[in-house]
Amino acid sequence: MTALPDATKIMAQHLGDGHNIVFFLGAGCSRAAGIPTGEDMMAQWVRDGAPKKSFVDMAADRYPTAAGQSAAFRTLCAGKQPTAGHHALARLFAAFPSQIRLCITTNFDGLVETAVQHRNGIDGNTNNLRVHSDHSAGAGRPAAQHLAQRNVFVVVKLHGDAGSEVRVSHKDIPTGLVDALRTELQKVTLLVFLGYGGNEHNVASWLSQLPVEENGVMWFSAAEPNTILSPWLRGRKYTHVAHQDFDTALAALGNVLMALP
Numbered sequence: 001m002t003a004l005p006d007a008t009k010i011m012a013q014h015l016g017d018g019h020n021i022v023f024f025l026g027a028g029c030s031r032a033a034g035i036p037t038g039e040d041m042m043a044q045w046v047r048d049g050a051p052k053k054s055f056v057d058m059a060a061d062r063y064p065t066a067a068g069q070s071a072a073f074r075t076l077c078a079g080k081q082p083t084a085g086h087h088a089l090a091r092l093f094a095a096f097p098s099q100i101r102l103c104i105t106t107n108f109d110g111l112v113e114t115a116v117q118h119r120n121g122i123d124g125n126t127n128n129l130r131v132h133s134d135h136s137a138g139a140g141r142p143a144a145q146h147l148a149q150r151n152v153f154v155v156v157k158l159h160g161d162a163g164s165e166v167r168v169s170h171k172d173i174p175t176g177l178v179d180a181l182r183t184e185l186q187k188v189t190l191l192v193f194l195g196y197g198g199n200e201h202n203v204a205s206w207l208s209q210l211p212v213e214e215n216g217v218m219w220f221s222a223a224e225p226n227t228i229l230s231p232w233l234r235g236r237k238y239t240h241v242a243h244q245d246f247d248t249a250l251a252a253l254g255n256v257l258m259a260l261p
Contacts, residue, residue, distance in 0.1 A: 004243040008256045015099050019189045025105040028195025029246040033080045035109055059168045070166045077109040077162040086115035088250035092257060094119050097151040102184060108162040112155050130154050133161035140176020147184045173206040185210050192218045195246050198227035212236055220249055
C-alpha cells in the first residue's frame with residue numbers, strides 16, 4: 001500500500017524519466033460534479049422497488065430501449081461542470097502533451113472534454129482533442145489515426161457518450177478499438193486507475209488483451225480492491241494507492257509535476 005504523497009513522487013519521477021502515463025477514469029471521478037455512480041443509481045432503484053441485479057441488467061429493466069437509456073443518462077449529465085480534478089488533468093496534458101495523451105473512461109459525461117477545451121481556450125490550442133465513443137466495427141481506425149498523431153489528447157469512452165448514445169451493456173469492447181489501444185499501450189509504462197470499481201466483465205476481458213507490464217499499474221482506492229479485476233491487478237504487481245478522492249489526487253500530482261525542472 002502506498003500513500004498519496006509517495007504515489008505522486010513515483011508518477012513525477014516516471015514523467016521526469018520520459019515515460020508515458022495513461023489515465024483510466026471511473027464513475028467516482030464524476031461524483032463530485034453531481035453525477036451519481038452506478039452504485040448510487042442501483043441503490044435508488046432498489047429503494048424504488050426494483051430487484052437488485054447487475055448495473056447493466058438493472059439499467060436495462062429501468063430503460064428498456066436504447067433511446068430511453070441514452071435520454072436518461074443525458075439528463076443526469078446535463079449542466080454538470082468539470083471539477084478541480086478534471087481541470088488538473090487538462091493542465092497536465094498541456095504541460096506533458098507527448099507523455100499524457102490518452103484518457104480511457106467508463107463515464108458517459110463530457111467533463112474531461114470540457115476541461116480540456118477550457119484549457120485549450122486559455123492556451124490558444126484548437127485541434128488537440130479527439131473523443132472516441134463509437135463502438136461500431138470501424139471504430140478502431142480513427143482512434144488509431146489520432147493516437148498516431150503527436151500532441152493530440154485522446155479520450156476513449158468505453159460506454160458511449162451521453163451527448164449521443166450510451167451503451168451500458170455486457171458486450172465486449174470492439175476488436176478494432178482494442179487493437180488501437182493495444183498499439184498505444186505498448187508505449188506506455190504506467191496505467192493509473194482513479195474512481196473505478198473494477199466489476200465489469202467486458203472491461204476485465206479487454207484489459208487482459210492489453211500489453212500492460214508488471215509494476216505498470218497504479219490503483220487508487222480507499223481499501224485494497226476485491227473485484228473482478230483483482231486477479232489481473234495481482235498479475236501486474238500493481239501499486240495500491242490508499243486514496244480515493246479524484247480531485248485531491250490530481251491536484252497533488254499537478255503540484256508535484258509542475259515543480260519539475
